[in-house]
Amino acid sequence: MRSQLLKGILEGCILSIIDQEAVYGYKLSIKLQQFGLNDVSEGSIYPILLRLQKEKLIEGEMRPSPSGPKRKYYKLTQNGITALNEFYSEWQSIQFPVEKIIQRRSK
Amino acid sequence: MRSQLLKGILEGCILSIIDQEAVYGYKLSIKLQQFGLNDVSEGSIYPILLRLQKEKLIEGEMRPSPSGPKRKYYKLTQNGITALNEFYSEWQSIQFPVEKIIQRRSK
DNA sequence: AATGCTACCTTGTTAAACAAGATAGCTAAC
């Protein structure tokens, strides 16, 4: 994305998507796009996945693909679930004030 | 703020507040707090104001205070108004997808 | 054996936020 707005938000979104279903990096990039977060490159995604894994918020497992190279499926750990809920409340505590501030702008 | 979530968002919020009324840095920090963005320090605010001024999105004017040192009141330029509207649509294009992603998390 | 898609990962850069602290004007109280 061109804008700097996503900073810090992407990580939480990735946790949330993984929470819904075990998923691998490449698929994740497609899913983010489907949700409307266009232009999030793999150069953003893979470093986040590695970081989350290092922090033990997610864990990966290699599985063969029916067509193509092996995939590394990630799922949340218990710590990951906790982190996801923390992200959710942090997001709320940003989103509400920002909405309040923005609403009153002139056109 | 502890979290990294605000990155890029603060600038837009500051533009929006200045749009509502000419305001100086110190007051801005109080206003942000009133809107619910706690713990946004002056170490964040003043660099943003200087940057926005450099980019000619806002312009400042010193005015005496009824009590205390002079204040530097900022108001939006025409470019600032344009930038504010751009920020608004960028925020939308983040906020909608993030809401969609987050809604479906497990509890 | 060449092409194209799937899939993973790394390196180096840019930029935003922040903690910490420096500087100084003004007022009130003593």
Add this chain to the structure above:
DNA sequence: GTTAGCTATCTTGTTTAACAAGGTAGCATT
């Protein structure tokens, strides 16, 4: 007249996130 405390601005140095660009390689189809 000097000290204390609030108001107000700004700087420096650090951390961290996202990203552009590119590298590697498996597999299927032709």
